[in-house]
Amino acid sequence: MSRPATRRRVIAALAGGTAAVVALVGCVQSDRDEPAAGGEGGDVDSTFVFAASADPASLDPAFASDGESFRVSRQIFEGLVGVEAGTADPAPLLAESWEQSDDGLSYTFQLQDGVTFHDGTDFDATAVCANFDRWYNFTGVAQAESMAYYYTSLFKGYADSPEDAVYDSCAVDDDLVATVTLAQPFAGFISALSLPAFAMQSPAALEEFGADDVGGTEEAPTLSEYANGHPVGTGPFQFEAWERGAQLELSAYGDYWGDQGQVQEIIFRVIDDPTARRQALEAGDIDGYDLVSPADASALEEDGYLIESRDPFTILYLGMNQQVPELQDPRVRQAITMAIDRDQLVSQTLPEGTEVANQFIPPSVAGYNDDITEYAYDPDAARALLADAGYPDGFTVQFNYPTNVSRPYMPNPEEIFTNLSAQLEEVGITVDPQPNAWSPDYLDRIQGGADHGLHLLGWTGDYNDTDNFLGVFFGSQSNEWGFDNQQLFDDLAAARAEPDLDAQIPLYEAINEEVATFAPGVPLAHPAPSLAFSERVESYPTSPVNDEVFNLIELSS
Numbered sequence: 001m002s003r004p005a006t007r008r009r010v011i012a013a014l015a016g017g018t019a020a021v022v023a024l025v026g027c028v029q030s031d032r033d034e035p036a037a038g039g040e041g042g043d044v045d046s047t048f049v050f051a052a053s054a055d056p057a058s059l060d061p062a063f064a065s066d067g068e069s070f071r072v073s074r075q076i077f078e079g080l081v082g083v084e085a086g087t088a089d090p091a092p093l094l095a096e097s098w099e100q101s102d103d104g105l106s107y108t109f110q111l112q113d114g115v116t117f118h119d120g121t122d123f124d125a126t127a128v129c130a131n132f133d134r135w136y137n138f139t140g141v142a143q144a145e146s147m148a149y150y151y152t153s154l155f156k157g158y159a160d161s162p163e164d165a166v167y168d169s170c171a172v173d174d175d176l177v178a179t180v181t182l183a184q185p186f187a188g189f190i191s192a193l194s195l196p197a198f199a200m201q202s203p204a205a206l207e208e209f210g211a212d213d214v215g216g217t218e219e220a221p222t223l224s225e226y227a228n229g230h231p232v233g234t235g236p237f238q239f240e241a242w243e244r245g246a247q248l249e250l251s252a253y254g255d256y257w258g259d260q261g262q263v264q265e266i267i268f269r270v271i272d273d274p275t276a277r278r279q280a281l282e283a284g285d286i287d288g289y290d291l292v293s294p295a296d297a298s299a300l301e302e303d304g305y306l307i308e309s310r311d312p313f314t315i316l317y318l319g320m321n322q323q324v325p326e327l328q329d330p331r332v333r334q335a336i337t338m339a340i341d342r343d344q345l346v347s348q349t350l351p352e353g354t355e356v357a358n359q360f361i362p363p364s365v366a367g368y369n370d371d372i373t374e375y376a377y378d379p380d381a382a383r384a385l386l387a388d389a390g391y392p393d394g395f396t397v398q399f400n401y402p403t404n405v406s407r408p409y410m411p412n413p414e415e416i417f418t419n420l421s422a423q424l425e426e427v428g429i430t431v432d433p434q435p436n437a438w439s440p441d442y443l444d445r446i447q448g449g450a451d452h453g454l455h456l457l458g459w460t461g462d463y464n465d466t467d468n469f470l471g472v473f474f475g476s477q478s479n480e481w482g483f484d485n486q487q488l489f490d491d492l493a494a495a496r497a498e499p500d501l502d503a504q505i506p507l508y509e510a511i512n513e514e515v516a517t518f519a520p521g522v523p524l525a526h527p528a529p530s531l532a533f534s535e536r537v538e539s540y541p542t543s544p545v546n547d548e549v550f551n552l553i554e555l556s557s
Contacts, residue, residue: 044555045536046264051271051280051289053406054439055244060211060227061196062135063142065149066443067408067460067546070196071290074549075250075266076118077199077233080109080128081190083547088313088464090191094123094200094234104185104499105168111176115257117202118238125178129170130203132180134212136167144218145479146448150197153472154186185497187504188471191463194547205232219448220440236260236551245270252551261551272404274411281305281532288533288540291406294351297530306533306540309353313544314409314529315360315469316350316458318420318522323450323482326395333519335385336454337375339427340420346525349415353528359512360469362526366501367466367508373516382427394428398453400446405438408529408546409458416456424454447480455480458527462545466508467496474515481520488514 056069061077064070082093092098095109115123135151137159142148157165168183182189192198206212209226216222231239236258237250250266269286271277277289278296282303292300292307301307320327320336327333342356358374361367386394401417402410410416414435421431434452436442446455457480462468467475475492477484491514495507533540541552 044262046262046555047267048263048265048288048550048553048555049267049269049286050550051277051286052248052268053270053272053277053291054404055270056248057439057443058223058227059229059231059239059242060201060224061199062151062201063147063214063223063227064197066439068439070546071548072248072250072268073196073199073231073233074235074547075237076231076235076239077196077201078235079193079195079199080111081193083194083463083543083545085541085552086543088461088545090194090463093194098190100190104182104187106179106181107189108173108177108179111178112257113176115234116255117205117234118232118253119202119205120255121202121204123200123234124175125172127200127203128178128180129172130206131198131200132167132170134203134206135198136165138212140214141216141218141221142212142214144221144448146218146444147214147221148197149447150192150195150472153475154188154192154467156476185499187496187499188463188465188467191465192468194545195462199233202232205230217448219444221444221448236549237266256551259551261553262555263550263553266550272406274406278532281534284534286534288531288537290529290531291408291411292351292530292532293411294349297351297532300532304535306535306537308531308533308540308542309351310408310529310531310542310546311364311544312353312355312526312528313362313364313461314458314527315357315362315461316409316416316456316524316527317357317360318524319446319455319457319480320519320521321450321452321455321480321482322520324397324453326391326397327453329389330517330519331385331389332391333521334375335382335389335427336424336429337519337522338378338382338385339429340423340522340524341377342524343377344423345416345419349412349419350525350527351411351530355526355528357523357525358516360473360515360521360523361466361512362461365461365464365466365469366505367470367495367512369509369512369516372513375519379427386428391428394430396430396432398434399424399431400434400436400442400452400455402438402442402456403435405442407458408460409525409527410456411527411529413456420456447478449479450482460546466504467492470508470511470515471496474520483520485518488518 054068056072057066058064061073080095081090084091097110099108155166166186168181171179209230211226213224236256238253240249242248248268252264274293280286322328346354402413498504536556539554541548
């Protein structure tokens, strides 16, 4: 895996007591016939064409949770905190340093000087506080799981319901110094700020284009003018145009504060079929694509294409909605777990390098439990449990899965659905197929209401913190899982508030065991997604958390 240079950032950590300080010491070949002038493109063709598997769901990262939205967001926006190249660990970005108070409730950020938003306005402490206060003051549909997914999951409450809120306030101490105060400790706060959902956006543009003017319902929200075509950040690329279902165009921001790099124009072409993406690469119509089908990776590499694989930092799971009466019984959920041969699923449908999962976090994340209770593949035991639960002849359940999409944790959902359906049918569970197009229908259906049963979904870890997996999935009541388990919610809240990692690890090990016996779903696999690039791509900033910004791509002529 390539390890290109970082975005002018280095971590230096100093500790005093419990205080922590971190300091910074389609579009076809004709689209790129003419090299762009300026920047660092030189004689290199500076237009980079990347095949996306789907449109972004939103150009406002605060109202997004999907990988294609965040792929675009990472080019346009930056947060206070970034990710150290090639890792899942936090690093300074728009904040060049920060200090944490002894009680873990306040964080003072020293900001980079000379940074501007793409609309020419200054990035400063006032802008930082405007963004934090914006998130906290979301109302109505904006608070829905299908909209502010990350803020709701991680910060728990809003100004109109502050009882459980993690955020309290933000103060402008100086032009380039802002202090964020929390209402309760959140050990993963700094790491969480590396999420695109918490990127800094131009307050002027947010106001001008009505960023918070969202409508519709929780099940079918509608986006603002801003989220549909006016995103303004501080990143190396600025928005140009978006033709839905076809392509999205970005151009280099001339006043970018960091290293601009060779790429001066990005074209994201929407190609939802993996075979069509491979054919576009072979035809020279694109420079690269993600989510390479397992069958294609070896053949492309043999033909001279660059294949990059991310370290597995993902989880693919079979979710169970406990609003469905049959799925409320833990014996049924455990039986479903025992009905699935995960080894077969991985070997037949998932990329090389994929690891079989037995819990909802990868082995590299703190709190992974080596002694967890497992429900091994055993169809006979599954049938016996179903009979014990009152279903000797099985039952029928909806099985929801997405179509026309590939995700890092789920490169081929239709194949995975077919494989799992056959296994469930063997133990007497009749599947009622419920396919939905990924954007916007599938996530809205799973996260926006109760009309779903078993469902395929997953997660690419955003940063190296257990709460980013377990807390996001099971930290509170949600439409996806449909259960109310206050003990689990309380245990996760206690673990996320523990600032000492050594003390936190056994808490999460116990929670992993608690989740295993409760069986809200079946952890299936930790897929290792691959990317493929044309020969002119010399290096690509591969990241386990997809923090891949295209100004770091190195191209040959």
